[in-house]
Amino acid sequence: MRSRNRRAVIGALAAITLLGTAIPGAATTDDTLIADPTQYVDPMIGTGKGGPVVGEINTFPGPTAPFGMIQWSPDNGNYAGYNYHLGPIRGFSLTHASVGCSAFGDIPILPVTGEIGPAPWNRTEKFSHRTERAEVAHYGVTLEDSKIRAELTASTRAGLGTFTYPEGATAQVLIKTGASLAGNSAATVRISAPDEITGSATTGRFCGESGNKYTVHFALKFDRPFTAHGTWDGSTVTPGGTSADHPKSGAYLTFDTSQNRQLRAKVALSYVSADGARANLAEIPGWHPDPVRAATRAQWREHLGRIRIGGGTPAHRTTFYTALYHSLIHPNTFNDLDGRYPGFDSQIHQVEPGRTHYANFSDWDTYRSLAPLHGWLYPDRASDMAQSLVLAAVQGGWLPRWPMANGYTSVMNGDNSVPLLVNLHAYGATGFDTRTALKYMLKGATKAEPVQWGYIERQGIEDYQKLGYVPNDRALVGHVRKGASQTLEYAVDDFTISRFARTLGDPATAATYAKRGEYWRNLFDPNTGYLRPKDSKGQFPPGPGFVPPPPGQFGQDGFEEGNAAQYRWFVPHNIAGLITALGGKAKAQPLMDEFFTKVNVGPNEPYQWSGNEVDFSTPWLYNYVGQPWKSQAVIRRIQSELFAPTPDGLPGNDDLGAQSSWYVWSALGLYPVTPGTADLSVHTPLFPAIQIRPPNAGELHITAPGAGAARPYTTQLRLNGENWARTWLPQHLVRTGGHLDFRLRATPDTNWAITPDAAPPSYQ
Numbered sequence: 055m056r057s058r059n060r061r062a063v064i065g066a067l068a069a070i071t072l073l074g075t076a077i078p079g080a081a082t083t084d085d086t087l088i089a090d091p092t093q094y095v096d097p098m099i100g101t102g103k104g105g106p107v108v109g110e111i112n113t114f115p116g117p118t119a120p121f122g123m124i125q126w127s128p129d130n131g132n133y134a135g136y137n138y139h140l141g142p143i144r145g146f147s148l149t150h151a152s153v154g155c156s157a158f159g160d161i162p163i164l165p166v167t168g169e170i171g172p173a174p175w176n177r178t179e180k181f182s183h184r185t186e187r188a189e190v191a192h193y194g195v196t197l198e199d200s201k202i203r204a205e206l207t208a209s210t211r212a213g214l215g216t217f218t219y220p221e222g223a224t225a226q227v228l229i230k231t232g233a234s235l236a237g238n239s240a241a242t243v244r245i246s247a248p249d250e251i252t253g254s255a256t257t258g259r260f261c262g263e264s265g266n267k268y269t270v271h272f273a274l275k276f277d278r279p280f281t282a283h284g285t286w287d288g289s290t291v292t293p294g295g296t297s298a299d300h301p302k303s304g305a306y307l308t309f310d311t312s313q314n315r316q317l318r319a320k321v322a323l324s325y326v327s328a329d330g331a332r333a334n335l336a337e338i339p340g341w342h343p344d345p346v347r348a349a350t351r352a353q354w355r356e357h358l359g360r361i362r363i364g365g366g367t368p369a370h371r372t373t374f375y376t377a378l379y380h381s382l383i384h385p386n387t388f389n390d391l392d393g394r395y396p397g398f399d400s401q402i403h404q405v406e407p408g409r410t411h412y413a414n415f416s417d418w419d420t421y422r423s424l425a426p427l428h429g430w431l432y433p434d435r436a437s438d439m440a441q442s443l444v445l446a447a448v449q450g451g452w453l454p455r456w457p458m459a460n461g462y463t464s465v466m467n468g469d470n471s472v473p474l475l476v477n478l479h480a481y482g483a484t485g486f487d488t489r490t491a492l493k494y495m496l497k498g499a500t501k502a503e504p505v506q507w508g509y510i511e512r513q514g515i516e517d518y519q520k521l522g523y524v525p526n527d528r529a530l531v532g533h534v535r536k537g538a539s540q541t542l543e544y545a546v547d548d549f550t551i552s553r554f555a556r557t558l559g560d561p562a563t564a565a566t567y568a569k570r571g572e573y574w575r576n577l578f579d580p581n582t583g584y585l586r587p588k589d590s591k592g593q594f595p596p597g598p599g600f601v602p603p604p605p606g607q608f609g610q611d612g613f614e615e616g617n618a619a620q621y622r623w624f625v626p627h628n629i630a631g632l633i634t635a636l637g638g639k640a641k642a643q644p645l646m647d648e649f650f651t652k653v654n655v656g657p658n659e660p661y662q663w664s665g666n667e668v669d670f671s672t673p674w675l676y677n678y679v680g681q682p683w684k685s686q687a688v689i690r691r692i693q694s695e696l697f698a699p700t701p702d703g704l705p706g707n708d709d710l711g712a713q714s715s716w717y718v719w720s721a722l723g724l725y726p727v728t729p730g731t732a733d734l735s736v737h738t739p740l741f742p743a744i745q746i747r748p749p750n751a752g753e754l755h756i757t758a759p760g761a762g763a764a765r766p767y768t769t770q771l772r773l774n775g776e777n778w779a780r781t782w783l784p785q786h787l788v789r790t791g792g793h794l795d796f797r798l799r800a801t802p803d804t805n806w807a808i809t810p811d812a813a814p815p816s817y818q
Contacts, residue, residue, distance in 0.1 A: 085364035085743040092355050094368075094375040097188040100152070100708055102138040102701030107656040108665050110137060111704045111713075112152040113380055115188035117208040119350045120357045121412065121435060123387040124323050125150040126206045126213040127193065128181075133235060135159050138701035142178040143197065145230055146206060148213065148272065148323055151384060151414060152708035155261040155465075157458070159235030160270050161253070163215070163321070167200040167223040170306045174228050175288055190379070191350035192343075207347045210387055211334040212322035214343050218315055225309040225317060229274065231255050232288060232302035239267060243305045244328075245296040248279040251305060252328040260456075260463045265507020268459030270323055273331035277318040277341050282308035325413075325459060326402060330390040337391065357382050360431045361718070364743030366762050372699040374721050374740070380714035381427055384420075385439055388413035388459070396460045398450030398506075410435070412442040413459050417470030418543075419667050419709035425474045426726040427715050429481030430788050433750050436478045437485030443471050444487050447494040451503070452511040462509035467536050467614045468543025469498055469512050473729040476550040479557070480732045481788055482751055488558055495551050496563070499570075517590070518544055522576040526587035526595075526612045538577055538587040538612040539668075542624050545574040549627040549817065550730030572818060574625050578635050583645070584622050587612030600660045609657035616668045619649065619660030626671050627728050629678045630816030639679040646675050650688050654696055654705050664692050665706020670716050671727050674735040677781035678813045683767055683802035685781075686738045689720050690766040693740065722746070723756060723796070724783070727814055732785040735814045738768050738798060752791025758798055765798035769806055781807045782814035 088094070100113035112134040116127020129147050131140040133156040145162020166177055179197035187194045194205040203218040219225045232241035234257035243253035251274045258267030285295030288302025298305065309317055318341045324330030338346055358378055363371065389395035389411040397403045405411045428436040446460075447453045453472065456465040472495050479488065498511035500519065514524040518541065526537030549571030555563035577585045584599030595601075595611075600619045603610050610617035622645075625632040633642045649672070652661040663669045673692060676685040696705035697717055706713055719725045723739030726732075744756035758765075771778045772795040783794075 087362040087364045087743060087745055088371065090355055091358040091362070091375045091378075092190040092351055094371045095190045095354070095358070095379045096372055096376050096699055097190070097193070097379070098138065098186075098701050099373070099376045099699055100380065100701065100704045100714075101136055102703075104665070104702050104704060104706065107654055108704070108706050110134065110154075111702070111706070111708055112154070113704075113708050114150040114152070115186070116146065116150070116193045117191050117206055117213070117350065118383055119208060119210040120353055120382045121385065121387055122208065122383070123211045124148050124208050124213050124321075125383070126208050126215070126321070128195065129159050129162055129235070135235065138183070142180040143195070144178050145228070145233065146204065146215070148321065149270065152380070152710055153416065154707045154709065156236040157260055159233075160255045160257065161272050162230040162233050163274070163319070164228045164230065165197065165200070165202045165204060165217040165219070165317070166226045166228060167202065167219060168226070169224070170226055170228065170291070172291065174291065174306055175230055175233065175286060175302060175304055177228060190354045191347045205343065207343045207350065209337040209346055209350055211324075211391065212320060212337040214338050214341075214346050215319040215321070216343055217317045217319065219311045219317065221315060223311070225311040227307045227309070227317075227319070228304065229253070229307070230304045232300060232304060236260065238301045240269075240299070241301055241303045242299045243285060243297065243303050245283055245305070246328070249277075250275045251307065252331065253303075254328065258458065258461065260458050261465050263463055263465070263507070266458060266461050266463045268325065268461055270325055270459075271328045271331045272321055272323055273328055273335055274319060274321045275335060276307075276309070278309065280307040281310050324390050325388060325396050326390055326394045330392070330394060334391050354379070357432070360747050360749070361722070362745040362747070363741040366741045369699050370721075370740060370762065373697055373703065374718065376699065377714035377717040377721075380708055381424060381711040381718055382432075384416070384710035385412040385414045385442075387411075388442070398446045398454070398460055398462070400460070401449070403445070403449070409441065410438045411445070412439045413457060414710065415439070415443065415454070415457050415471070415474065416710040416712065417454075417456055417474050418466035418468055419712035420715075421470050421474035421477055421729060422667055422670050422712070423719055423726060424711050424715040425477040426481045427718060429478040429483040430751070431746070431748050433482040433748065434485065436483030440475050440478045440483055440491070441486040443475060444491045444494070448490065451505050452509070453494050453498050455511065462506050464509055464513075467513070467540045469547040470543070472498070472547045473550040476554045476730045477726070479554065480730060481726075482748065488554075492551070492554060492558060492560070492563075495554070499548065499551060499567070512544065514540060518573070521590070521592075522573045523588055525590035527589045529612075534609075534614075535587070535611055536614045538585060538618070539614040539616065539621060541577055542574055542585060542621060545571050545625070546627060546729055548573070553730035568817070571627060572631075574628075575631075575635070580635070583636055584618045585624070586618055603658050607658075615666055616657050616663065617660060620657070620663055620668055623649075623672050623675060624668055627730070628816045628818045629675065630813065631818045633678060643679050643681060646679070646684070653688070653692050664696055665704075665713070667709070667712055671725065674725055674727050674737065674814075677735050677737075677807075678816070680808040680810075680812070681804075682737070682781045682807050682812070683804060686767050687802070689737050693717070693720060723758065723794075728817070731815075732788045733815055734783045734787065736768075736771065736781045736783060738766050739796060746791075748788070748791075751789045754787065754791045754794065756794045756796070758796035760798050761796070765800055767799050767802050768796055769799045769803040770797035771795070771807075779807050779809070780812045
């Protein structure tokens with residue numbers, strides 16, 4: 055970039071326009087901490103599309119309990135379920151996730167009126183946002199074709215639907231068992247009682263992987279017997295049919311609503327059996343939705359209330375608590391009420407008393423900021439999450455990179471369950487089998503062996519150990535070569551193994567993997583200043599480092615979802631070493647300025663991509679070079695330009711809460727910059743008053759008078775009453791708690807926290 059543009063970037067950073075101008079609503083002068091955060095959750099946030107770079111955001115508006123098994127929500131044509139801008143509704147399916155591939159959306163249920171028609175599997179219903187209502191533990195909408203009001207609520211494993219039919223209508227319910235969003239290899243349905251239907255859906259193929267699959271069972275019970283029924287197989291409707299076994303199977307039920315137009319339906323899931331699903335219906339003993347809604351809302355009130363904020367605009371409060379809400383939906387409860395669940399060995403297992411088994415971990419996305427949040431604020435649940443991953447390794451032989459239900463997938467690169475586990479542990483989730491966890495971390499870091507459909511935990515690990523990097527000419531993952539990003543992720547993985555082993559009292563392993571954590575250096579090209587792919591002969595490709603990908607290619611050769619400019623900064627455990635390699639602070643600072651010219655560009659431009667996880671921690675880079683006011687400005691810019699309380703109000707795919715958790719940390723004025731440690735980097739909080747209340751640690755109280763629209767810059771910070779002129783906090787703070795008191799101002803303070811010891815720790 056030419057110097058005149060660089061000066062413009064620096065000026066823009068210094069004069070950044072604040073959140074209050076981008077999101078309407080005046081800040082309240084009352085800094086009283088919010089008692090009931092559920093009133094500020096809007097499940098419609100993130101259900102839209104953020105433009106050509108962002109693409110689909112893929113949150114869902116329907117009800118779910120914290121980390122629930124069931125997410126009963128409408129689907130209307132989006133590959134992940136629901137998009138605010140699409141329609142009509144094909145059904146209310148029982149499983150959802152904010153993922154970037156077709157997945158879940160199992161067992162859509164659709165109430166309709168009149169004749170079911172010759173192809174009920176294709177039946178849809180128009181709707182209008184005017185009739186939609188989405189809030190914690192409740193979703194409602196009027197289906198315009200049939201004039202039915204559908205109201206949904208949910209507990210952890212079960213849901214309760216209320217379908218109000220128009221007077222005189224023929225009331226029908228369609229159960230589309232063979233209509234999962236990724237398609238089905240099998241689906242069954244059976245009329246099991248005069249008021250009950252059971253069945254299953256087998257699906258998977260996550261991101262096109264044909265070997266991955268799972269089976270989910272359901273039991274659906276009504277408050278009255280049906281008067282007629284039938285089944286289908288995707289081509290033929292069989293009136294009076296009592297069962298069907300076909301990948302496109304389904305059933306229809308007819309009800310008499312002449313005396314009571316309000317039909318109630320209870321549904322529960324199980325990954326074990328239909329009997330397990332039937333037993334899980336016990337979570338909802340009655341037929342009235344109010345107690346269910348109140349109980350689930352109380353769970354959310356307790357979970358969200360572990361962070362209490364005061365002040366800020368209504369829009370900021372809504373954006374914050376909805377982000378926290380989205381951070382607490384995944385991973386998902388996987389065991390039945392009786393404790394049974396299917397393991398990675400396809401056998402049925404029993405959870406230990408008092409524990410919950412979890413599934414669906416988007417490890418690559420969530421180890422960076424979501425895992426620290428879970429470990430700190432929900433250590434008991436997070437310990438069970440960690441134990442679930444350890445048990446997956448025991449049952450299947452290897453740690454899972456992106457476990458879906460009880461199976462492996464090879465989505466994304468790196469060995470991402472390793473930093474996820476270590477982050478959970480570092481932030482307080484210590485109640486799991488750490489020795490067995492380390493055993494399987496070391497196994498995956500030294501060996502490669504395909505299991506199940508061909509999953510390999512660390513692809514290219516033999517070359518990585520021999521050469522100190524994964525050669526790009528041998529690093530084909532799917533149809534893309536990813537040698538550079540594979541190496542950089544493995545370096546992070548190895549660093550976190552080192553920290554974990556150190557914590558567990560294994561200094562020899564800690565030393566070995568600390569050295570491997572420096573393998574990023576083997577890809578540093580001093581001639582270009584980039585971390586670059588290298589072939590098996592040790593040669594960098596010709597070119598300047600960043601090379602614009604050809605049209606139609608998603609990212610640069612050698613990198614997972616990104617390019618050399620975005621991965622240049624991906625050494626989160628040793629930023630100081632990276633800065634030295636770049637030639638020191640004086641040379642690194644202008645590179646940062648240029649990088650932040652744009653803040654959400656996608657994988658094909660050499661700038662910040664805030665909507666993707668690789669660049670989650672880059673806004674804090676300035677804390678390492680003595681310019682913390684620029685980090686403060688960039689973070690405010692990302693918050694103001696890319697987040698809003700609207701359907702399109704996220705900068706990228708939420709990836710099971712990863713993107714939302716970034717916003718939660720950014721609003722707190724803290725960020726977990728170094729995987730495997732409890733290092734928190736500091737910037738300016740968004741709210742004047744914040745109280746963080748972990749259940750097994752001390753409370754952290756943050757005050758920042760004037761925070762928000764008018765004062766984005768820090769001029770002083772006191773830690774427990776003492777001056778703290780550093781941009782990081784002691785690791786013990788997540789255990790002991792304490793008091794952080796900020797003094798803020800409207801213009802940059804270029805003298806605060808600029809000494810060498812003010813930078814966050816680096817490890818080498």
